Amino acid sequence: MDKKIIRAALLGFGTVGTGVYKVLQKQKEDMIPKLGSQIEIKKILVRNLEKAAAKVEDPAVLTNNWDEIVNDPEIDIVIELIGGIEPARSYILAALNAGKHVVTANKDLIAVYGKELLDAAEVHHVDFLFEAAVAGGIPIIRPLKECLAGNHMAEVMGIVNGTTNFILTKMTQDGMEFKDALALATELGYAEADPTADIEGLDAGRKVAILASVAFNSRVVFDDVYIEGITKITAKDIKYAKEMGCDIKLLGVAKNTEEGIEAYVCPMLIPSSHPLASVNDSYNAVFVNGDAVENAMFYGRGAGELPTASAVVGDLFDIARNIKANCCARIGCTCYKELPVKKMADTYSRYFMRLIVEDRCGVLAEMTAVFAKYGVSVAQIIQRAARAEESAEVVVITAKVREGDFRTAMEDLSGRSSVRKVSSMLRVYGE
Template identity: 75%
Template sequence: MVQKKVLKVALLGLGTVGTGVYKVLRNQETEMMHKLGCEVKIVKILVRNLEKAAKKVEDSSILTNDWESIVSDPQIDLVIELMGGLSPAKEYITQALEAGKHVVTANKDLVAVAGKELLDTAQEHKVDFLFEAAVAGGIPIIRPLKQCLAGNHITEVMGIVNGTTNFILTKMTQEGMEFQEALDLATELGYAEADPTADIEGLDAGRKVAILASVAFHSRVVFGDVAIEGITKITATDIRYAKEMGCTIKLLGVTRNTEDGIEAYVNPMLIPSDHPLASVNDSYNAVFVHGDAVEDAMFFGRGAGELPTASAVVGDVFDIARNIQFNCCTRISCTCYKDFPIKKMEDTYNSYYLRLQAEDRCGVLAELTKIFAENQVSISEIVQKKTRSNGLAEIVVITSRVREGDFQTAVKFIRELKRVEKISALLRVYQK
């Protein structure tokens, strides 16, 4: 039975994504009654600068800088939070939920830290809290994990979940650019922020991995549980050697549910060039899911941007609108009913790529292999790539699948060798 003819919405923030949501909802106006049985109407937009925001909307009377006028308005059914950051976003969302208002957000920073708390608050007050846009922009992944793939025991979720770093690595791979050159281009084209730290250091991807792990494995994983390494140390040399090995370097977010606990990390990794993720280029994202019933499934698309992210936000808004119409809100709230331990990074297993500079003398390779053997690190391949004019040889080592802690101990001893000048690169090699 239809309960409402107009769903009244307040939008918090009119930046890139907020403007996109405003546009998408206006573009859907003629379709809403057919899709939802009601109209979704933005009646308030919270902004900092009223004059600046007035240029983005047709009716400036809906603009306000007074949060209290939104949270205390009983006519407003739903709040869309697109301000970002932890505060005051968390306070506003909490107050909205406690006031009986449904909430949609794209705030990965907040969900990765306080998602359970907010979901519990929503459940307590019998309203929905949805966050599809918090991971991978326009790519549907949260709802598929909670609904379409609910019949699976998911054992791994991994993928490319940051468009900026993927654009940079694509340019380094396809055009031979060094890191700084590719970053400068990404900034010029608008793919990188003026301060790109959250992207290039892997922090953005780490937040998304925490959310994906929590949803996929039904056990709480927060941002601080994710081991993170960015792409700032990747060089054109490593890209070239990876190609020679039949691999591509990508910044991957990986989370696995193992017998010993949940693994969650973000690292630049070598991935076989025939893997579907290896062909995901530029600013595109892709998430690869492995379940016991579905086996492998990949979700691909734009991971960020005004309209792709707005697409995910509006999808959540429409889902809530349908729930309200049929009085079935909070159908799926917090799904973390398990309590798995989080594995330390040192207890994970991977293969490794190690590139180092050492004196070009007899016995160096023997010293290296001796250290690896003493630390239970099996070598799959060791190659001397070239000798420089300064008498240093470049050596590349590929290990078999070994424990991270054992490998790092071996690397520590290798750094102390007098005949090793420096370790130039250390990367993981993705293996299923």
């Protein structure tokens, strides 16, 4: 199909939408030699026409009427950058059903309704691409679907939220407490006015669901992902982690085991020698392990106007090439397996915990006896004097143990009079 002009519509003209518009303007002279076609933004769907007019060359491209886009046979591609579930889901389905290709950065939607959208794209033989939904400008979806397709992936894990990584970096490097680091992140624009989705791990959880689905060829949805945020992390936890040769990072982890898929997001101690430990500030990184490639890491900006726009425009260019070669819908849904997703209680990990206990003879023996009762092996114990009179601070690192058994042991231990407070309980990444 020798189309010289491929027309697209942009839904949403916020940070990322503006970035896409800018990148396409910069690429205008290169499109014909790169693609053999010119991509033209014919319509931009906005709420406020007057406000958006200042950001475009020709205000005639602006509209607040969705029907002008979905019913226009000249528009080949719809770029959804509204975010959230509705009306984004309805718009995307309508576009796919109208035979239009779709590019989106909407992780919320894909993590819940990905199958529905991919199925609709397959029925109508159109492309549905979402590289920008995970890790901003870092290419990871297409590499997993194409470049690494010759692997059986064992694990995909990493730092996939820049806000929390910035906060933990400031806590680590400057000794800040969580609330102060969050305030700085908000002041600098790294955190939203309502940072809940970031600091509680929800944003990362959606990305883990998408990564696990793509990497393991089996559907994982948002509700399958176990999630903990970083709000309980303290400067003292980070200090102890450093003493043990570790850093604390909010990690999204997906593993493909013989018993099923593990998918979780939580703050974890990771050895300072691991490549992810040096990923700081708002940067993201995804670490993959496959049976052929072994280990590979993808690193870069995980969000922002132009980095995310880079991923969106990459998808646009891919679709333009497909249209030109008349080979659309080459790679659709790759979830051809139905693997079980393990409950968190059935996963295995090492644990770091910090407790305030009575400062008397026999307390440590009582603790280790409780752990032994539930099959929890203690690898390391550190005891320090606490500020409160007649109390001591104890830091324990366990050997690898089933989570359900560890939690039962902690419930038993927490109910004993000798334990005054369980200050922290974190997982340790690795064997």
